[in-house]
Amino acid sequence: MSVPPGTAYIDGDFVLMAEAKISVLDWGFLHSDATYDVVHVWKGRFFRLDAHIERFIASAARIHLSLPVSRAELVRILAECVVRSGHDDAYVEMILTRGVSPTFSRDPRDAVNQLICFAIPFGWILRPEERDKGLSVAISEIQRIPPESVDPRVKNYHWLDFVMGLYDAYGRGAGSVILQDASGNLTEGPGFNIFVVQAGTIATPHRGVLEGITRRSAIEIAEELGFRVERRPVPAEAARNADEIFATSTAGGIMPISLVDGIPVGSGGMGPVTRRLIDAYWEKHGHPGWSVAADALLSRRFPISD
Ligand SMILES: *Cc1c(COP(=O)(O)O)cnc(C)c1O
Numbered sequence: 467m468s469v470p471p472g473t474a475y476i477d478g479d480f481v482l483m484a485e486a487k488i489s490v491l492d493w494g495f496l497h498s499d500a501t502y503d504v505v506h507v508w509k510g511r512f513f514r515l516d517a518h519i520e521r522f523i524a525s526a527a528r529i530h531l532s533l534p535v536s537r538a539e540l541v542r543i544l545a546e547c548v549v550r551s552g553h554d555d556a557y558v559e560m561i562l563t564r565g566v567s568p569t570f571s572r573d574p575r576d577a578v579n580q581l582i583c584f585a586i587p588f589g590w591i592l593r594p595e596e597r598d599k600g601l602s603v604a605i606s607e608i609q610r611i612p613p614e615s616v617d618p619r620v621k622n623y624h625w626l627d628f629v630m631g632l633y634d635a636y637g638r639g640a641g642s643v644i645l646q647d648a649s650g651n652l653t654e655g656p657g658f659n660i661f662v663v664q665a666g667t668i669a670t671p672h673r674g675v676l677e678g679i680t681r682r683s684a685i686e687i688a689e690e691l692g693f694r695v696e697r698r699p700v701p702a703e704a705a706r707n708a709d710e711i712f713a714t715s716t717a718g719g720i721m722p723i724s725l726v727d728g729i730p731v732g733s734g735g736m737g738p739v740t741r742r743l744i745d746a747y748w749e750k751h752g753h754p755g756w757s758v759a760a761d762a763l764l765s766r767r768f769p770i771s772d
Pocket residue numbers: 504621622654655656657658659676677678679680681714715716717
């Protein structure tokens with residue numbers, strides 16, 4: 467099997483990415499019964515690691531999973547994956563699956579929860595050289611799984627709505643997709659949140675979405691720059707009339723959306739608000755309040771107590 471180069475932590479050991487394998491009986495695989503988080507490392511520094519760890523721990527608690535290691539051990543494991551991988555710019559994922567029930571019982575409480583972490587090369591939804599061009603998205607009729615069914619604040623692998631949405635978008639000549647809720651409001655895309663800029667005001671959907679850490683960063687940076695940011699329902703129509711639209715994700719940061727259903731957004735290219743936010747976002751990556759060196763975390767003694 468050909469996989470990206472990197473290091474994984476699985477069954478308590480560090481292994482090459484190609485050797486990181488789970489049982490086909492893991493509920494994570496059989497039932498998408500898992501939660502996960504993705505943090506990135508840029509120039510050797512984790513970006514907002516604490517926020518990602520907090521969301522991961524909160525997600526696990528919401529779906530009755532328990533982390534087999536302490537928070538401090540988790541940090542140490544993630545740092546070790548990064549340092550062993552040798553990647554300066556890395557995509558770092560932590561996964562907690564329900565695991566395997568030794569008797570194959572139908573009771574999820576019998577399964578032994580399993581932690582898997584890995585570091586592979588940084589992956590972009592939109593590469594920096596394509597930023598000026600922006601993303602082309604379709605707004606699909608396929609509805610996002612409602613928050614009453616699966617809590618989207620728990621980062622999860624229930625992706626068939628997104629994947630079917632992607633095929634819908636490809637069929638319409640777009641490169642990615644945004645799904646709507648039952649009332650025709652925008653939710654999010656496969657792994658990214660959405661912001662709409664109109665008349666200098668920035669709005670982002672307030673519910674039915676994962677509360678992205680990049681979304682939070684974009685809100686904080688926009689407010690620092692003096693913009694007003696509203697968390698509220700954003701009708702699909704608003705996207706069609708917006709001056710600017712951008713997407714946010716750990717896999718690529720803040721990314722302009724330049725085409726919606728084949729129609730240019732605003733004047734077509736990257737808008738001035740999006741550009742300012744992108745510059746400030748990458749500038750924060752060297753800031754000690756927002757980032758920490760992976761090798762500095764590794765040099766802490768292990769195990770350390772919380
Ligand atoms: C991960 C993810 C996002 C983006 O969250 P970040 O923390 O910014 O990476 C948005 N929507 C969904 C469904 C996601 O899985």
